[in-house]
Amino acid sequence: MAEELVLDTAIRDWVLIPLSVVMVLIGILRYFVSKLMRTSQLPDSKIIKEGQVIIRARNLRAAANFIPPKAFRARKSYYTNEENGLLHVPKGQAQNPQAQMFSDPNMAMDMMKKNLSMIIPQTLTFAWVNFFFSGFVAAKIPFPLTQRFRSMLQNGIDLSTVDVSYVSSRSWYFLNLFGLRGLFSLILGEENATDDTQRMMQMSGFGFDPSKSLGAEKDGLDIVQHDWVLPKFEQRAEAVLRKRLSS
Secondary structure, three states: OOEOOOOOHHHHHHHHHHHHHHHHHHHHHHHHHHHHHOOOOOOOHHHHHHHHHHHHHHHHHHOHHHOOHHHHHHHHHHHHOOOOOOOOOOHHHOOOHHHHHHHOHHHHHHHHHHHHHHHHHHHHHHHHHHHHOOOOEEEEOOOOOOHHHHHHHOOOOOOOOEOOOEEEHHHHHHHHHHHOHHHHHHHHOOOOOOOHHHHHHHOOOOOOOHHHHHHHHHHHHHOOOOOOOHHHHHHHHHHHHHHHHHO
16 A cells, blocks of 8 residues: 655755746746847748748638639649649759758757757756755645556655655656746747757757648649539528528
8 A cells, every 4th residue: 555645844845846946947047048049040031932832722722612613723723733833843942951951050050059058957957956856755746646657756766655646856857847838838928948848859850841841732732622612502592592482
């Protein structure tokens, strides 16, 4: 049977609250440091143009059944024509996102700055937590949990008899690291630079490939089955009107 523990209020005052406050302050500081390190550069007009073309083609695909067949075929040819269609990318002009990143020093420098602004504070904070607060049982979850959560909530505590709902100080650090996104969105706004989970996913990528997006939208337009719905609306309106007049 799992043992019940009585947590000292001093742990709350000197471990739980300071650790949470420090994590929030470090996140805010990292946001402003990342903002200062960010290179100010004008957006590429070609990327903006391709993005607008993708949006327009997506709107056409979504509202295809509300325009006549002849108009839809003309618009579809305007986007997907193999010679001069807006969504057609010749094979020789397709860009490699990795080569694009390494050819642009500003893009590579921005990625390195973002990674450094994430890795260095996390490394220092984890070392601080591991040195001063390792081995503490900092909090307790107010609802029961299964044994699968033990490795996530009790990192640094080698006691299998302790109830799973107790959270160690090291696990509380990781919970704050990945769980403060909503708080940072309230404090800093939606477009903040403190989303570590998104940063980690972006570290494995090497840029945006517009040719893939254009090709995917072109394939989506090619397979659209056009079915003009306006005549059906007229038939339904006529049927409803006949029914009302006959009654």
